[in-house]
Amino acid sequence: MDPLPTPKTQPGRDGLAALLAKPTAAIIGLDFDGTLAPIVADPEQARAHPEAVPALAALAPKVASVAVVTGRPAGVAVRYGGFAGVPGLEHLTVLGHYGAERWDAVTGTVTAPAPDPGVAAVRAELPGVLDRAGAWPGTWIEEKGRAVAVHTRRAEDPQAAFEALRGPLADLATRHGLIVEPGRMVLELRPPGMDKGVALAEYVRGMGAESVLYAGDDLGDLPAFAAVEELRADGVPGLLVCSGSTEVTELAERADMVVNGPAGVVNLLRALAAQLD
Structure with a gap:
């Protein structure tokens, strides 16, 4: 040791x-x-x-x-x-x-406590937002109950996918009273506070x-x-x-x-x- x-x-x-x-x-x-x-x-x-x-x-x-x-x-x-x-x-x-x-x-x-309703709204819209942001094969959505996350680690260019999605996901989160928490090739949409x-x-x-x-x-x-x-x-x-x-x-x-x-x-x-x- x-x-x-x-x-x-x-x-x-x-x-x-x-x-x-x-x-x-x-x-x-x-x-x-x-x-x-x-x-x-x-x-x-x-x-x-x-x-x-x-x-x-x-x-x-x-x-x-x-x-x-x-x-x-x-x-x-x-x-x-x-x-x-x-x-x-x-x-x-x-x-x-x-x-x-x-x-x-x-x-x-x-x-x-009870889940934030904004998470359900974001979850419903997220696939369409990702489609409009461009094709990034390997990018996928993780369901987290009280949050939802988009991972780019398995994309062909993980960093490029990460940067391209930050803006659209931030806009989506803002519309529903959520925030985006960036991490290691992941963008998590969750309630603030x-x-x-x-x-x-x-x-x-x-x-x-x-x-x-x-x-x-x-x-x-x-x-x-x-x-x-x-x-x-x-x-x-x-x-x-x-x-x-x-x-x-x-x-x-x-x-x-x-x-x-x-x-x-x-x-x-x-x-x-x-x-x-």
Whole structure:
């Protein structure tokens, strides 16, 4: 097992020190896709890294809580992560759909408000919008319940398809009171008002946490990074971790620590659990 890395910034070192000094008051926040699970061409085939659940089960009992913060439906993240019924994960919570849904390991149930009607309207119009935007073979639609996403990763030119669709999808979203969240070769249309930053900050404050670690890999994780920075300004130490990739560099530039994708995140979780022993 690799040793516990040293953050490259002073705020990050302060955040790690606070976590290690009082782990029972610390929150570990983690994105799912690209952080706990490798990015794959078909998101329905995404699964947590094989060692992610054992690493989480070793760490979770030693901290206040582990929160998986994801744009996926909470139940889907639980299923793809293999989180249900695992000894040691009683302190695990999944904040799905950017916090609109919540699954707690203790109860095994998902709580959520009613879906936004704008999502159904967008879903109905989306095929026509894509047709009018031009033929992009390989581009496909992912149904996400409270959101809908358009993926371009399997197109012949993924980046060109991504850029060509941004404008039409933004117009469609605006007409129905939604927003477009760009990611790694994906454009997600979802209701405004919730993002990973809002979800993480509300969870950390609701738990009365005294430190927080957040790890992510994509543009949708930038609000969570900003939330940790705001918490730091309010006196809650925090550590920002980037699950590194060559597709998104913005997080690496703001992170206190960069690890090598989901395998690196797993090693970090293992090292934290070992240090807390």
